[in-house]
Amino acid sequence: MTLKLIYPALAQVFWTFVVLVIVFLRRKKAFDNREVGMADVAVSTERYPEPARLAAANFSNQFETPVLFFALVLIAIHVGATGYVMAALAWAFVATRIVHTLIHTGSNDLRQRALVYAVGVACLFLMWIGIVIAIL
Template sequence: MTLKLIYPALAMILWIFAVGIILAVRRRNAFVSGEVRPEEVAVSTERYPLGARLASANFSNQFELPVVFFALIMLAMEVAATGYAMAALAWIFVASRVAHTLIHIGPNRLPLRGAVYGIGVVVLVCMWAGVLLAVL
């Protein structure tokens, strides 16, 4: 049943929206507090305070690995690779992205963030292998 994969895909989309809201709030707070003026960030975002820059970087990250995730979800549904293992992998990927965001916009510990990112990559490779096995 493809619903097993639709739910983590919808959860990932919701998380992207959540990160976008975090970014908007942090940028708004920077303007309201006077830390930055619109003309200072009209061309480059370097003048935003660290929290806003981290949220911006993480929002950009949501259009990197998750693009592969969404492609794999669609391929898995097309080739009927929609079992519990694929669904579990999809949920693990979503959890890895949530954890990555919380680390990135929080303490931003690079070794921990990199490890969580790596988990997401390994999960995507496993999902890819699952799709490949379904078509062989």
């Protein structure tokens, strides 16, 4: 049943929108507090305060490993590798992206962030292995 993989994919898309709202709110706060002006950020976003830059960096991160996630979900659906293990791995990946965002836009503890990132990449690799096994 492919729905098991559609739900985590939709959750990841939703999370990307959540992160975009965080970026917007932090940038708006920077303008409201007069920490930056339009001319300050017209060419480069480096002048935004750190919380806004961290949120923007995390938004960019939503287009890195999640690209592999979406490709793997589509391939898994195509080849019928849609069992409970694959669904659990997909949900685990989404969970790592959420935790990664919370760390990145919060404490920004690089050790914690790297560990969560590595777990997410491991989920992707295991999804890939599941697909390879399904097509052999």
